[in-house]
Amino acid sequence: MAIFGTALLSICLLTGLLLGKLLGIVIGVDANVGGVGIAMLMLIVVAEKLHQSGHMPQPSRNGILFWSSIYIPIVVAMAASQNVRAAITGGPAAIIAGTLVVAISFALVPLISRLGSSDDIDASVSVQQSKTDGGEQ
Amino acid sequence: MMEIGASLESVLSKYSLVTAFSLIGIMVWVSYLISSRITKGRIHGSAIAILFGLLLAYAGGVITGGEKGIADIACLSGIGLMGGAMLRDLAIVATAFGVRLNEFTKTGLSGIVALLAGVLLSFIIGALVAYAFGYRDAVSMTTIGGGAATYIVGPVTGTALGASSEIIALSVAAGLVKSILVMIMTPFVAKSIGLDNPRSAMIFGGLMGTTSGVAGGLAATDERLVPYGAMAATFYTGLGCLLGPSVIFVVMKIIVG
Numbered sequence: 001m002a003i004f005g006t007a008l009l010s011i012c013l014l015t016g017l018l019l020g021k022l023l024g025i026v027i028g029v030d031a032n033v034g035g036v037g038i039a040m041l042m043l044i045v046v047a048e049k050l051h052q053s054g055h056m057p058q059p060s061r062n063g064i065l066f067w068s069s070i071y072i073p074i075v076v077a078m079a080a081s082q083n084v085r086a087a088i089t090g091g092p093a094a095i096i097a098g099t100l101v102v103a104i105s106f107a108l109v110p111l112i113s114r115l116g117s118s119d120d121i122d123a124s125v126s127v128q129q130s131k132t133d134g135g136e137q
Numbered sequence: 138m139m140e141i142g143a144s145l146e147s148v149l150s151k152y153s154l155v156t157a158f159s160l161i162g163i164m165v166w167v168s169y170l171i172s173s174r175i176t177k178g179r180i181h182g183s184a185i186a187i188l189f190g191l192l193l194a195y196a197g198g199v200i201t202g203g204e205k206g207i208a209d210i211a212c213l214s215g216i217g218l219m220g221g222a223m224l225r226d227l228a229i230v231a232t233a234f235g236v237r238l239n240e241f242t243k244t245g246l247s248g249i250v251a252l253l254a255g256v257l258l259s260f261i262i263g264a265l266v267a268y269a270f271g272y273r274d275a276v277s278m279t280t281i282g283g284g285a286a287t288y289i290v291g292p293v294t295g296t297a298l299g300a301s302s303e304i305i306a307l308s309v310a311a312g313l314v315k316s317i318l319v320m321i322m323t324p325f326v327a328k329s330i331g332l333d334n335p336r337s338a339m340i341f342g343g344l345m346g347t348t349s350g351v352a353g354g355l356a357a358t359d360e361r362l363v364p365y366g367a368m369a370a371t372f373y374t375g376l377g378c379l380l381g382p383s384v385i386f387v388v389m390k391i392i393v394g
Binding site: 009010012013016017020023024027028029030031032033034035036037039040041043044045047048061064065066067068070071072073074075076077078079080081082083084085086087088089090091092093094095096097098099100101102104105106107108109110112113115 | 189192197220226238348356376
């Protein structure tokens with residue numbers, strides 16, 4: 001049933017957020033440290049295990065894939081509920097700081113990519129692979 | 138006629154999430170149509186949809202004076218729920234489904250390097266801009282630097298250091314500018330910065346750090362890259378909140394006194 005997949009996804013997210021919050025408390029920070037990232041890793045590991053043991057039939061997978069496929073509309077809704085007015089009316093200091101940091105960060109992407117670029121071939125192969133894997137899911 | 142209007146509004150408000158699904162669905166449909174017919178596919182449909190979303194958000198902010206864009210209009214409040222942290226994070230985690238673990242571990246080190254570089258860089262640039270605009274005390278410079286990291290790091294840092302509410306508002310605005318620019322600009326610069334594989338996506342996520350910016354920017358560039366960028370970005374705000382009020386503030390204090 002689809003709800004099994006959705007429940008697994010939800011349990012991973014809640015567990016990740018809880019661990020992220022605890023991690024924040026441990027290092028003394030009032031923020032969730034990597035909760036979503038931990039949840040992603042959990043989902044990958046648990047789903048793989050369930051898949052191997054044959055406990056991940058297509059209906060269960062669909063319960064996760066639906067949320068993955070509705071990602072873009074959710075991001076559009078996220079964009080529509082941003083405080084764009086505050087960003088635009090925040091004054092020149094805010095606009096310049098935000099713009100500069102984005103421009104310089106963009107420029108750094110290829111520089112850091114080049115560090116240890118021996119993995120580059122592997123990396124481009126794996127995106128090819130996930131193209132075929134994830135194509136029509 | 139008045140009754141039809143009032144009835145419509147009450148239905149739309151009562152079923153606000155369903156209203157959001159309908160409206161966002163239509164927006165995405167129109168955007169993909171514009172993408173294929175007018176731009177001949179040169180601009181990704183989701184990039185256009187996100188841009189529409191931001192325009193709507195601006196309009197909503199101007200009309201209502203609120204902070205949640207178009208979601209501040211009562212019958213459109215479902216858009217706030219649909220695009221809020223809860224469903225956004227659920228969808229982001231779902232995008233990791235089907236990714237192999239070794240693809241993360243293989244690119245993980247680059248992600249960590251990018252995270253540190255991204256957080257430090259943001260604080261430095263933000264602090265320099267703050268200095269240029271006459272905010273020359275360590276507290277203000279660190280807070281605005283935090284805002285240049287993300288719009289959460291700024292206020293968290295500012296509150297911890299006891300910055301004035303004006304400075305905290307400025308830091309939030311800087312973070313919002315960053316997040317919106319990343320959403321809009323990423324698809325246009327993706328090619329020239331080599332953003333086409335998991336490794337560069339993770340580096341991108343680590344450098345940018347703004348979850349909403351990275352989520353939107355990568356969605357508009359190549360959906361397959363989302364889990365890698367999101368994975369790195371999810372550690373950024375925590376790292377910024379950790380380093381900002383501590384190490385970075387101490388260094389800033391030594392430099393500007």
